Amino acid sequence: MGQLGFDFGVQPKRLTKVTPARLSTFDDCPRRYRLTYLDRPTPQRTGAWAHSTLGAVVHNALRALFDLPADRRTPERAAALVTEQWNDAGFLDAAQAHQYRERARQWVAEYVEHNDVSGDPVGLERWVSAPVSAGDGPPSLIVEGRADRIDERDGELVIIDYKTGRKAPDEYEARGSQALALYAVAAARTLRRPCHRVELHHVPTGTVAAAEHTPESLRRQLTRADETAAELQTATDTLEAGGDADTLFPARTSRRCSWCDFRPSCPAGQQAAPAARSWDLLAP
Template identity: 50%
Template sequence: MTAPQQLGFDAMPRRLFRATPTRLMSWLDCPRRYRFSYLERPTPPKGPPWAHNSVGAAVHTALAGWWRLPPDERTPNAAGDLLVRSWIDEGFRDAAQSLRWRDYTRGMVERYVAELDPLDEPVGVERTVALTTSTLALSGRVDRIDERVLDDGQGVELVVVDYKTGRRTLTTADARTSLALAIYAAAASRTLRRPCRRVELHHLPTGAVVAWDHTPESLARHLSRADSIGEEAAAAEEAYARGLSPSEQDELFPPRPGPQCQWCDFAAHCPEGRRAYPTRLPWDGLDSTVG
């Protein structure tokens, strides 16, 4: 018997794979993009920044800053000022388009916060939550975590709030099927030791809120799915660390062409994706009716 066997090392549990919802979904969407994003060093050069990502980042920064103001300073105008200070002037066609979108987005943020109660303090803003499963160490940062009174008035529960700024109209199915939101809810409950089953998508362009109330069973299904995705990604990473030939890399990290190829940062390095879906211009993700 070898020394490791005598010490029981062969029976030691496997090290948990550290992942975020974004990392898991990146593997599911396209293993090749996953390799470019997380494994290759130096990282292959990315394409130009996307204007719609600039809008989303500015909105998230402004809303997080608004909740950090003293309650008596949480006004719509203050949110607008924060948006202007947070503005990212990247990915737009020209300065004029950026300015139009800055003004439009300022109005969008001001209308949104006008419907909020500035005294209704969130439990968390840009809060990191975490949990472990049998195979994963999961963590993620939640836009906002609210505390709400239960419908029956008996106690309170946590609610995961995720801001959305894209042009696509959201549905309840988006909230129900989101792996990220389910992980956030389970992790918020574990981290803050309070029940959390409700997840909400707040679509700022329309002011719509779509929500889903998870059950213990539905959260368990999502976590089981996360485990499955994570096991695949972990096995691929271990093989990559041992060393792979270029052909073996393509076999283990194949491209997965789909609509997401239009917005891929690594499209220049993926001929299969470019053939299937030509890359968009950096500002094509914006609502064309705004300018």
């Protein structure tokens, strides 16, 4: 007996799966998107960057802190976790690495001292994923990604993203962050609780930049994501069909070419800006 069902000869629409990192990379530079996600074997990259190492250590230390019982989440233990997570990749030398390790220990200790860390987050480095639509129609893409931290307050989810860069973020940056908005949408669908509040926690200064999304502001971010996803999917499909890689994924040069991971594999980027040293993006 044949399979029961209906077949109207219409193929279901393929949903493009995207993460905030993929969307941001394509928006910044289609060439870097291709080099990162499509070209195999992966083209030559630069070595480690000190600012990335620093950020990863702080993130890992705070994640490890919340894995502890609440009564052990002390400033002293937080500082010790920085030491446990530390590595020197990208720093000028051992002296510079030591200087920033001590800074990071102080940052994390003060963050724990001045913020309530007694509650257990709903998620730490939690992967969230959901089919979404920018309008009222059927889903057009799947957004997914890993949120640094998801709290629950008064029955609603809160997306928290840690920052360790030179500049403290503000409310405008929190509201304009596509990544935070997409995490909010995906978390609400995955965990089945409302999610409108997003926060950027700048660990070096203790600044918390927060924004409350509305259905309209989330829809705007979904529309933008849908447009980028459609563009990158068309370029990818055309490349697979034999299209010209450089035409489909042009280099979008800027001062960021100085510290692009794929600078060694991109002549356009090499010509656009001088190479940065691996420690140049550290906060002074």
